[in-house]
Amino acid sequence: MNVLLQIDFPYEGPFGEEMTEAFAPLAQSIMQESGLIWKIWTENRETKESGGVYLFEDMASAEAYLTMHTARLESFGIRGIRSKLFAVNTPLSRLTGAMV
Amino acid sequence: MNVLLQIDFPYEGPFGEEMTEAFAPLAQSIMQESGLIWKIWTENRETKESGGVYLFEDMASAEAYLTMHTARLESFGIRGIRSKLFAVNTPLSRLTGAMV
Numbered sequence: 001m002n003v004l005l006q007i008d009f010p011y012e013g014p015f016g017e018e019m020t021e022a023f024a025p026l027a028q029s030i031m032q033e034s035g036l037i038w039k040i041w042t043e044n045r046e047t048k049e050s051g052g053v054y055l056f057e058d059m060a061s062a063e064a065y066l067t068m069h070t071a072r073l074e075s076f077g078i079r080g081i082r083s084k085l086f087a088v089n090t091p092l093s094r095l096t097g098a099m100v
Numbered sequence: 101m102n103v104l105l106q107i108d109f110p111y112e113g114p115f116g117e118e119m120t121e122a123f124a125p126l127a128q129s130i131m132q133e134s135g136l137i138w139k140i141w142t143e144n145r146e147t148k149e150s151g152g153v154y155l156f157e158d159m160a161s162a163e164a165y166l167t168m169h170t171a172r173l174e175s176f177g178i179r180g181i182r183s184k185l186f187a188v189n190t191p192l193s194r195l196t197g198a199m200v
Contacts, residue, residue: 004140004142004153006106006108006153008106008184008186016189019189019192020189020191020192023192024191024192024195027192027195027196028195030196031195031196031197036196036197037197038193038196038197038198038199039193039196039197039198040104040155040188040193040196040198040200041188041189041192041193041196042104042186042187042188042189043186043187043189044184044185044186044187045187049184049186050186051184051186053104053106053153055140084108084144084149084151085144086108086142086143086144086149086150086151087142087143087144087145088140088141088142089116089119089120089141089142089143091120091124092119092120092123092124092127092141093138093139093140093141095124095127095128095131096127096130096131096136096138096139096140096141097131097136097137097138097139098138098139098140099138099199100140
């Protein structure tokens with residue numbers, strides 16, 4: 001059963017292309033994480049927030065990643081991190097066009 | 101630019117297969133919404149929460165859907181709805197395996 005992880009937090013930038021440049025090395029390392037299927041990187045320059053939505057193969061991988069990544073974000077000085085773990089309802093998601 | 105919408109809320113069920121059966125007709129209607137690329141349906145029976153993560157073609161479509169869907173959820177008696185709108189950072193997301 002696939003697991004979806006939502007993370008978001010207050011974020012002052014960089015946004016857009018500058019964000020891409022700043023985090024491309026981190027993105028390449030994240031792709032190597034055990035059990036990760038994909039991550040979508042999110043940003044909102046109006047509300048000054050950023051985050052990610054992740055699809056994992058199972059809950060154990062998602063929980064391990066969340067523990068590691070929360071500590072990493074805090075080491076960057078980020079506070080107010082909000083995270084949620086969910087099971088994916090696969091049949092309903094496929095009815096609405098998602099490949100999960 | 102694609103836009104990601106996160107919605108989650110307290111939810112007492114049904115979960116799993118019963119959730120699939122209950123909401124399959126709604127899923128088929130959601131797939132017809134203007135600008136929607138996909139929706140992933142989320143559920144957590146331990147924390148008693150549910151929600152969805154949506155990818156839209158643009159912010160106007162996402163905002164219009166959010167207004168309509170929030171009113172629909174409230175008409176189901178759901179309270180405590182949390183929603184977040186984000187731009188997708190496409191280059192970083194593609195580096196981490198997402199097709200966005």
